[in-house]
Amino acid sequence: MTDRNQTKESPEKKAAGLYAASLVKDGDAVGLGTGSTVAYTIKELGRRVREENLNIVGVVTSYQSEMIAIEAGVPLTSLAETPKLDIAIDGADQFDSNLFAIKGGGAAHTREKIVSMSADRFVVVSDPGKKSEILTVAVPIEVMPFGRELVTKSLKDLGGEPVLRAAAKKDGPVITDNGNFVIDCTFGEIKTPQELAAKISQIPGVVEHGIFMNVDEVVIGKTDGTIEIIKL
Numbered sequence: 001m002t003d004r005n006q007t008k009e010s011p012e013k014k015a016a017g018l019y020a021a022s023l024v025k026d027g028d029a030v031g032l033g034t035g036s037t038v039a040y041t042i043k044e045l046g047r048r049v050r051e052e053n054l055n056i057v058g059v060v061t062s063y064q065s066e067m068i069a070i071e072a073g074v075p076l077t078s079l080a081e082t083p084k085l086d087i088a089i090d091g092a093d094q095f096d097s098n099l100f101a102i103k104g105g106g107a108a109h110t111r112e113k114i115v116s117m118s119a120d121r122f123v124v125v126s127d128p129g130k131k132s133e134i135l136t137v138a139v140p141i142e143v144m145p146f147g148r149e150l151v152t153k154s155l156k157d158l159g160g161e162p163v164l165r166a167a168a169k170k171d172g173p174v175i176t177d178n179g180n181f182v183i184d185c186t187f188g189e190i191k192t193p194q195e196l197a198a199k200i201s202q203i204p205g206v207v208e209h210g211i212f213m214n215v216d217e218v219v220i221g222k223t224d225g226t227i228e229i230i231k232l
């Protein structure tokens with residue numbers, strides 16, 4: 001289970017996060033993902049802004065990344081103001097050798113997909129445990145509360161095992177930053193992620209699923225502070 005709030009230092013996540021921050025150039029508009037790995041990137045970008053006078057603007061994908069970015073001193077803008085981004089950096093829950101990824105462990109995948117698709121380059125930061133021959137983790141699906149029953153039934157019809165995500169410190173379901181529910185749906189081994197993604201997208205009430213097919217490269221951090229880069 002990932003330490004979502006970065007209560008413990010992770011050398012692997014830190015190595016990946018810091019390397020990704022070094023890819024950001026002066027003048028860049030940067031998509032800032034959500035989660036414990038990219039949090040290292042956001043903090044490092046703040047340091048570069050303060051200490052190296054790096055001139056960048058960030059677009060956040062969640063209240064979490066907004067709070068981290070504000071505290072770190074990363075200047076922020078919106079997609080309305082800056083619709084085209086130079087680079088987006090984000091974590092993932094699992095990725096395969098084709099760089100298909102599953103995201104949304106923090107329920108932020110809808111905004112993450114919009115932001116990453118708005119960027120010329122999408123870099124995923126990861127630790128070694130996220131790499132898998134084949135995608136197997138549950139697919140997070142953001143759902144309009146009004147459509148929950150239909151979406152649940154339709155996911156079962158697709159062979160999935162849907163579970164409404166419960167909040168950790170509140171009674172009832174997780175509510176996303178967009179005011180919706182999240183259903184985590186297990187499909188066993190996902191052999192054709194594109195096909196599954198297309199089928200899920202067709203279900204009325206689905207806001208967005210966590211299958212990402214737009215990753216350009218993955219940076220994997222190691223415990224000794226080195227990194228491995230995987231590109232197609």
Ligand SMILES: O=C[C@H](O)[C@H](O)[C@H](O)COP(=O)(O)O
Nearest residue numbers: 035036037091104105106108
């Ligand atoms: O909704 C959250 C995101 O997709 C995260 O980027 C993903 O869950 C990975 O998070 P972490 O870096 O904490 O493992």
